[in-house]
Amino acid sequence: MPEPAWYEQQYNPRLSVPNFADFFQRWAQEAQQARQHLEYQTLPYGPGPKETLDLFPAPHSRALLVFIHGGYWRAFDKDDFSWIAPPLVRAGFSVAVINYALCPSVSIAEITEQCRRAVAWLYRAHPQPLIISGHSAGGHLTGEMFATPWADYGLPSRAIVGGISISGLFDLEPLIQVSFNSDLQLDAASARACSPAYKQPTVQAPLVLAVGALESDEFHRQSRLLKEAWPAICTEVIALPNCHHFNVLDALTDTNSPLWEPFLRL
Template identity: 45%
Template sequence: MTPDQEADLVTREYNPRLSIPNVPEIFARWVEQGKAARSASPNAKFDLVYGTADGERLDLFPAAQPGAPLLVFIHGGYWRSMDKSDFSWVAPEFAKRGISVALPNYTLVPKVTIEDIVRQILRALAWLWRNGEALGFDRNRIVVSGHSAGGHLTGMALAARWPKWESDLPKDLVKAGLAMSALFDLRPLIKSPFFNNDFRLDEALACKLSPALMTPATRAPIMTTVGGDESSEFHRQNGLVASRWAKSFAGDIAM
């Protein structure tokens, strides 16, 4: 296989627009559902500042009762597109059931690197932990979830050595994770200019940013899911964390 053929194969396997029908329509529906969710959530707090960069903002949809657990949902878009507001529709049903929901934004590539984005998400989680009481949720019950790139960032949050990053943070800051259609090994993306012209990954950096190549920082459980119609590479990625994180793996949700 020539390098060009390999690049085409990686692009086909990892670009959902080429394998899933009606992706633009699905994304457009999410945007409209997000608008409706924000309009129907008068107690939500938007664009709370968790850091100094333009992208370091988050939305909070609080549960009615104080002291609720917190679900942090990290949006996807291959680290280079989409916005927290596109996924506001995730929050209301959880809030109705007594779970507060935070949706962080992050600066997109190529303006920053994926490594920068990982740091931003860690800052968001640290900020939420430090401000849990003021924001009305239980900082000792934080669960992280995400889709696609957000699933990758979920894995990175579970692999984080929190006390080494900031000494006041507990090692088990994240109590559990749910990663959907996630990327746990970034090395294949190096081979596709469609992706890597923006990502600027080399082998060493891709390894550094691949949760499947790390040891989880705690025994916090992680669950994963991948769509039945998604490509073989997404299914392979989903299986990686099950084998590499066997002591933490809580199960695969069949779709």
């Protein structure tokens, strides 16, 4: 087994992107501007104080993009990611940015359940085709949404028409070795239970997997692992050129990017 320092280098993108804080600042500023200039509602989807979402409706909406933010399940807030909405709304896609409680106050399993509640609530309240998307930890949660028995939540089998997972994590066992597992509190059993790569997909719709070309070998391996586990719905891993773990998210806002090819005919 590699040394803990190897896992840290592979799974902590801040170590390889020196100006990572600039992206956090830009996200927050552009998100605030988006909320000032775009119609939206903040809505509760569940009983917890963090179980809210921001809904940015598009006129004559083609589909509803559900976005699940990253931050290793322990950082950020929906308010940091409103900036993804304006270009997608202009392209005819409504956008819902989900909030959820963070580790260590809750487990990754509970965060997953909150996201399921959000997706189910959105479809009941605003029924239209759903595209589930997420970045980093949100990419993992996107995978978990594709392994959810949605009939148990009252959703029809075709409610979700696709997904986009960017820099997702699908086997959580390596994270037992990282320093921030003090917040995640993963052990072998919980890591396995929260790993989409060891489950079967319940959603039979295309799931696009993407990773920045400049990301670590392990981030690339994580997406390949899910492609191999779910070949019927994950047909390729898109390596986005000149992208690291933080600027790779910009591709989601560009409907001309290869991420969007399966969905533009909705």
